[in-house]
Amino acid sequence: MTKEITTQEFNEKVINSSKPALVDFWASWCGPCRMLSPLVDSVSEQYSEVDFYKVNVDEESELAREYGIMSIPSLILFKDGEVLDESVGVLSEAQLKAFVEQAI
Amino acid sequence: MKDLIIAGSGPAGLAAAVYASNAMLDFVVIEKFxxxxxxxxxxxxxxxxxxxxxxxxxSLGQAFRSHAEKQGAEFINDEITAIEKIDGGYKVVCNNGEYETKTIIFALGANPRKLGAKxxxxxxxxxxxxxATxxxxxxxGRDAAVIGGGDVALEDALYLANICSEVYLIHRRGELRGAKYLQDKVFKNEKIKLVLNTQVNEILGERKVEGLKLNNGETLSVDGVFIAVGTDANSKLIENLVETDKGFIVADESGKTSCEGIFAAGDVRTKRLRQISTAVSDGANALYSVEEYLNKN
Structure with a gap:
């Protein structure tokens, strides 16, 4: 499952978490985001070792700015409080899985 | 073995699905997303x-999808990784399964083309x-550039003019190519600055875009650059089976390719005008060709 996350919760749930996390930066008006997000949802069911979060860049613009998001969809993979990898644009299922598995 | 596999669920694939349902074919639509x-x-x-x-x-995509579903089309979410010729048809290999079919309507469309600049x-x-959207x-509130001169470039420039403080529309030719009503809007928009007969040699910036180096030697300071220089066909999967021209699958209105039983529809085929309406028309035409082919074989 992919959960919505806010700026306030970000440190606790992503940065200070012992579990790796994938964060999907998206917006409702972004067509490619609406292609990628359902795929992130479905892939999230296959990895219990990773937490999956969504950041709505309209509502959490501060968080988007902090991570230098200038293009969506953007995925950021966090491990041990650090950015492990970033990906911009739509990915296929195979590419998405390979991206997630870097953190495991 | 299925009668038909439709690869892709843009307007061409979905129109073909509606007509395939009416023709009562045994078929599925495979879509990547x-x-x-x-x-x-x-x-x-x-x-x-x-x-x-x-x-x-x-909204239009959803309306097309819902129409095809109500008509009875079945959808599979998977990525096609290979298409192979087999006895009496083709094998379509996906990440999570394999399907055998007598015919294929190949409607995987196109993707934005890269500029190729440093x-x-x-x-x-x-x-x-x-x-841009x-x-x-x-x-x-910042400055942006759009590169290109077709419909998409003009639409992008007009969209960005509502958001950015200045928009440079850079085109390598002396005249724009997009629809006249869009050109008219662009010419009337005070925020859009036309930079014609100019190419971008390099996109400058260390960690983010800071400007553009143009072929006239000038440097243009911008924060964003939106590239709209046309599309590249998604034909890689079958380029060893069918004839292509600059990546586009060679096919006329009938959708017939150089390979029997494979039909191309929508932006992926060689054609003059790539629009939703022409893609829908391709879907209908390709299905008619599929029926003809199935009746003969």
């Missing part, structure tokens, strides 16, 4: 699709964008 519509998903305003005075790509790849997602908001 659980979201139909294809390239139109990137378009905010659509005012030239008959029956919809003003709509957006997402710095483009390094700064993708750092100010270089291929989707996705990323325009990140450049609110």
């Amino acid at each position: 659980p979201m139909s519509g294809g390239q139109m998903l990137n378009t905010i305003d659509i005012n030239n699709y008959l029956g919809f005075e003003l709509t957006d790509g997402f 710095g483009e790849q390094e700064l993708a997602g750092r100010g270089v964008s291929y989707c 996705c990323d325009g908001n990140f450049f609110r």
